[in-house]
Amino acid sequence: MLTLRNMEKAKEEERWVLCPSCGSKTRVKIRKDTVIEKFPLFCPKCKKEFLINIREFELEVITEKKEGEIAESQDI
Ligand SMILES: [Zn+2]
Numbered sequence: 001m002l003t004l005r006n007m008e009k010a011k012e013e014e015r016w017v018l019c020p021s022c023g024s025k026t027r028v029k030i031r032k033d034t035v036i037e038k039f040p041l042f043c044p045k046c047k048k049e050f051l052i053n054i055r056e057f058e059l060e061v062i063t064e065k066k067e068g069e070i071a072e073s074q075d076i
Helices: 004-012 066-075
Strands: 014-018 025-030 033-041 048-055 058-065
Touching: 058 066
Parallel strands: none
Antiparallel strands: 014 025, 033 048, 048 058
C-alpha cells in the first residue's frame, strides 16, 4: 500500500548525476525510478560527453567522447 509517507520519501530520492570521469555534478537530475538509455551526458568540467545508461542510480558508461569529437556529425 502506498501511503503518503512513502510518496514523500520517494520524492526525496533524487540525485544529481555525477560525471563518470571526474565525479563532479552534472546538470542532470534523476530519481530512483528513472531509467535512462543511451543518454548523452555532458560534463561541463572535463568537457567530455559520455553515452550512458542509468537504472536505479546505477550509471553505466557506453562510450566516451572527447571534446573534438563531439562536432563530428556536421559533415553532410
Ligand atoms: Zn567530468
